[in-house]
């Protein structure tokens with residue numbers, strides 16, 4: 001598919017054309033900016049060749065209207081769709097969305113959340129719809145990747161009325177964080193859902209994102225792109241008490257303070273320049289303000305890396321991107337120095353000699369370091385093109401009912417655990433066969449104990465496993481007083497400890513998880529439905545008023561499987577399923593399922 005990507009800001013227009021297939025190819029890229037007196041400057045890259053100069057367009061609308069001619073002049077024809085970058089999707093847009101009149105109106109309604117960006121983005125949508133009335137127009141949101149952030153990460157501790165009015169953290173740069181996490185995983189050679197990655201995007205705007213097993217868990221920007229890291233002209237984190245202080249003591253208005261936090265702060269506020277190249281050069285010449293700015297910048301970024309490693313309970317890779325992340329070896333080094341205690345160590349030569357040509361993502365950690373460190377150019381436009389193509393992909397399958405089975409809390413015990421709980425050499429008693437062949441529920445039961453409470457008579461499922469695994473619901477986690485992570489079965493590293501109590505003794509063990517929902521399926525049925533092992537799909541369960549779409553459901557193909565979806569009791573209650581229900585792949589969301597899939 002040939003996709004035109006349009007990224008329209010308040011003072012510049014970036015466009016790109018990509019051929020998206022098995023391989024993605026960039027055909028054309030252009031930037032138009034510095035509009036004044038009927039002209040603007042442009043940069044065009046076509047087949048690797050660069051061209052720069054002045055063009056006769058006085059504003060962004062004029063460039064947009066001329067795009068068909070500009071593309072034709074470059075020999076580019078036969079577009080299939082237009083993908084638009086939309087900065088703020090609010091709570092409404094959690095995934096890439098095809099633009100129609102109601103969608104555009106809903107994006108317009110979000111303008112108060114992004115007063116500079118969304119109107120500029122929508123201007124491009126309007127003009128592109130007039131210029132290419134027959135092409136699908138697709139919105140890719142900066143906020144959408146962070147839709148998976150849990151409430152504990154998105155909720156500000158402020159009065160209920162404010163929260164009900166929509167005050168919450170959203171996060172931005174989502175397309176960039178998603179792209180670089182996927183690119184880093186590709187480079188490492190491990191599926192992104194098996195990695196805990198921190199993506200550090202350091203451009204004029206800057207943010208960090210904890211990408212936990214392929215999903216954004218937390219990110220440093222908030223309801224606006226002001227929170228978090230020190231940026232070119234934005235302050236990042238400040239004490240909100242400064243509003244009262246500056247208003248009372250210095251008579252500043254809210255608008256003045258907000259404006260200064262956006263435009264006169266960050267590197268510019270500290271040094272007078274927002275350009276890291278200048279600042280690093282001045283710091284080298286002994287300028288004390290520039291030296292302090294470099295230190296503050298690195299310190300803030302390092303704090304976030306530590307915080308997000310803690311939030312994920314571990315760290316496999318850090319990936320740097322954005323103008324500063326890509327081009328400043330000394331800033332990367334300052335940020336990483338001091339993180340050796342986490343297993344993060346740079347190789348100083350590799351850090352110095354980073355070459356990012358052809359979407360390279362070099363690894364720059366020291367040999368033997370536990371945490372990988374990568375650098376890569378962000379490619380938001382390519383990602384927008386991919387998401388656009390995925391949203392328009394024809395459906396591979398018709399809806400098919402899939403049996404749904406509800407897993408109540410249970411444990412799988414290792415030999416050592418059976419010995420500790422029931423006595424050395426004890427054999428569990430198979431009581432009831434389960435639908436998955438060879439598996440059974442035992443007659444015996446155990447008690448789970450946490451710091452807050454107990455769960456008694458918890459089922460034991462056999463046969464024994466090499467490692468003990470305890471599967472509970474989120475609600476059970478509150479009963480026990482332990483925050484268990486959502487994990488695929490068997491992925492037990494860095495999971496919390498819990499006490500198991502049996503008739504013969506007790507055992508403190510890790511392995512406590514909330515099981516990620518999944519579908520067991522045979523290879524034949526998977527082929528028939530167009531599914532593959534490791535894919536994530538959306539599944540609708542129930543059509544009544546309690547019906548739900550369960551996103552990101554993992555497909556587990558096995559020759560020994562009986563096709564069935566497994567959800568836990570919280571999920572079943574939410575969809576009003578008593579014991580068993582029926583689900584079907586959601587045809588309308590099939591495109592989203594493809595977009596969510598691991599590379």
Ligand code: ADP
Nearest residue numbers: 202203204205274275276277322323324327328
């Ligand atoms: P944007 O967020 O506007 O896309 P960029 O990602 O282009 O911004 O990043 C711009 C920042 O990158 C500027 O602060 C610039 O000074 C910095 N930068 C670019 N090249 C270098 C370099 N070689 N060394 C240090 N900083 C650099």
